[in-house]
Amino acid sequence: MRLSLYFARKFLYAFLVVFGVFLAIMLLLDMVEQIRKFAGADVTFGQAAELAALNMPQNLYRILPLITILASLMLFLGLARTSELVVTRAAGRSALMSLVAPVAMALLIGAAAVAVLNPIVAATTKLYEVLANQYAHGDASILSIGSEGLWLRQGGAVGQTVIHATKANLDGTRLSGVTFISFAADGTPASRIEADEAALGTGAWQLTGVKQWPLKDVANPERSAAVLASLSVPTDLTRDQITDSFGKPAIIPIWALPAFIDQLTRAGFSARQHRVWFQMELALPLMLAAMVLVGAGFTMRHTRFGKTGMMVLFALLAGFAIFFLRNFAQVLGNNGQIPVALAAWTPPIAATLLSLGFLLHLEDG
Numbered sequence: 001m002r003l004s005l006y007f008a009r010k011f012l013y014a015f016l017v018v019f020g021v022f023l024a025i026m027l028l029l030d031m032v033e034q035i036r037k038f039a040g041a042d043v044t045f046g047q048a049a050e051l052a053a054l055n056m057p058q059n060l061y062r063i064l065p066l067i068t069i070l071a072s073l074m075l076f077l078g079l080a081r082t083s084e085l086v087v088t089r090a091a092g093r094s095a096l097m098s099l100v101a102p103v104a105m106a107l108l109i110g111a112a113a114v115a116v117l118n119p120i121v122a123a124t125t126k127l128y129e130v131l132a133n134q135y136a137h138g139d140a141s142i143l144s145i146g147s148e149g150l151w152l153r154q155g156g157a158v159g160q161t162v163i164h165a166t167k168a169n170l171d172g173t174r175l176s177g178v179t180f181i182s183f184a185a186d187g188t189p190a191s192r193i194e195a196d197e198a199a200l201g202t203g204a205w206q207l208t209g210v211k212q213w214p215l216k217d218v219a220n221p222e223r224s225a226a227v228l229a230s231l232s233v234p235t236d237l238t239r240d241q242i243t244d245s246f247g248k249p250a251i252i253p254i255w256a257l258p259a260f261i262d263q264l265t266r267a268g269f270s271a272r273q274h275r276v277w278f279q280m281e282l283a284l285p286l287m288l289a290a291m292v293l294v295g296a297g298f299t300m301r302h303t304r305f306g307k308t309g310m311m312v313l314f315a316l317l318a319g320f321a322i323f324f325l326r327n328f329a330q331v332l333g334n335n336g337q338i339p340v341a342l343a344a345w346t347p348p349i350a351a352t353l354l355s356l357g358f359l360l361h362l363e364d365g
Contacts, residue, residue: 003088004101010078011102011292015071015109019060022067027056038135047135054128057121058250064113065326068106068288069319072295073312075102080308085300096359099296106292110285118281119253126251149177154235159183159190161233163205165198173200173239178207180233189215193231205233249277257281272340276333279344280326287326287348293355294318297362322351 031052038048060067079085088098150172152163159182166177180193196209210228213221252260257278264271298315299308326347333343 003093003098007075007079007098007101008105011071011075011105012109014074014078015068015105018067018071018074022063023056023060026059027052030055030059038132043135047131051128051131051135054124054131057117058125058128061113061117061121063323064110064284065287065291065323066319068109069291069295069315072102072106072292073299073315076296076299077308077312080299099293099359102292102296103289106288107285110288113288114254114281114284119255122251122253125248129251150175152237154237159185159187161235163198174198180205180207184216191215192221193233195231198233200235200237200239203234203236205235207231207233249274254278254281272336273334275340276330276343279340280330283344283348286345286352287322290322290348290351290355291319293352293359294322297355297358300359300362322347325350 031049034048034051034055035043035045038051043051076085085098149164149166150168152165152172154161154163161180161182163175164179164181165175168175175198176196178193178195178198180191180195180198182190182192184190192213192215193207194211195207198205198207200206208230210231211225212228212231213225215221218224249257252274257274261271261274261278264274295315298311298318329338329343329347332338333340
């Protein structure tokens with residue numbers, strides 16, 4: 001038990017060291033990138049540093065599997081160099097038994113990342129996108145989805161317009177049960193429009209089944225209401241703007257993701273990308289454990305056998321290959337080419353089984 005705790009503590013130390021190194025490097029690089037990105041937006045150094053700090057958790061969270069395999073290499077190379085693995089084997093403990101503690105620690109780190117770090121990343125990423133959009137365009141997100149439907153917001157020469165719809169198609173260009181509320185430049189309501197359907201065209205919403213109420217300087221809006229078969233409402237929205245405003249799955253905390261998926265589905269949008277992300281988050285602890293096994297498979301040998309550099313290179317190549325396969329499976333899952341569960345769980349399960357097979361071959365022939 002004491003030996004297992006020793007190995008677990010060594011792995012945690014290696015993970016924190018690698019994590020800290022990447023944190024410092026990526027923070028500096030991201031700060032330079034933010035200064036370059038917003039060079040024409042009069043962003044100060046402090047604002048660029050704030051953007052880099054908000055964007056850093058997302059970048060680190062994305063490469064947790066690579067950080068884990070580097071920590072695994074650091075651990076096992078250190079144990080091999082000090083002959084601690086040789087002493088452990090001589091004491092009667094097999095190599096696979098020595099891996100239990102680091103693998104368990106990787107599972108705990110993955111679980112903590114999903115339960116604690118994921119909501120932090122979601123909050124910082126959302127705030128980063130809001131600030132970046134404000135610095136670049138002076139505006140915030142145009143779409144919000146809730147239990148009562150979806151809300152859009154568009155600007156105009158005379159003021160803002162808030163759009164509410166009970167249903168929509170997959171890209172948000174055709175709305176049902178629509179309400180348009182226009183506000184004047186001083187913020188007072190100017191008009192209200194209700195329509196059976198609204199279709200996004202080039203520079204305008206095409207409404208059908210319309211009833212329009214004037215609200216500004218009118219004593220009785222209902223008496224002045226007009227019923228129209230169709231109506232064209234100018235807009236500066238595009239299909240890309242609407243779909244981009246759905247929000248990446250990464251900006252939604254994993255605890256709130258199931259409810260958001262349900263809201264997205266009831267609003268008429270496709271939630272496949274969010275379901276894939278949710279399953280991949282659940283599979284993250286297993287992916288980190290698989291990376292530990294991959295690193296161990298190539299570096300648990302004693303240094304006297306030589307070719308240590310070659311083994312480290314092979315381990316890194318295998319880790320990058322698994323990381324690429326995971327991202328490729330995510331793309332296939334998002335596009336609907338493979339089932340959600342297959343996209344999320346196949347890479348970590350395959351990496352775990354292949355690593356265990358390789359370790360059994362090395363240890364038992």
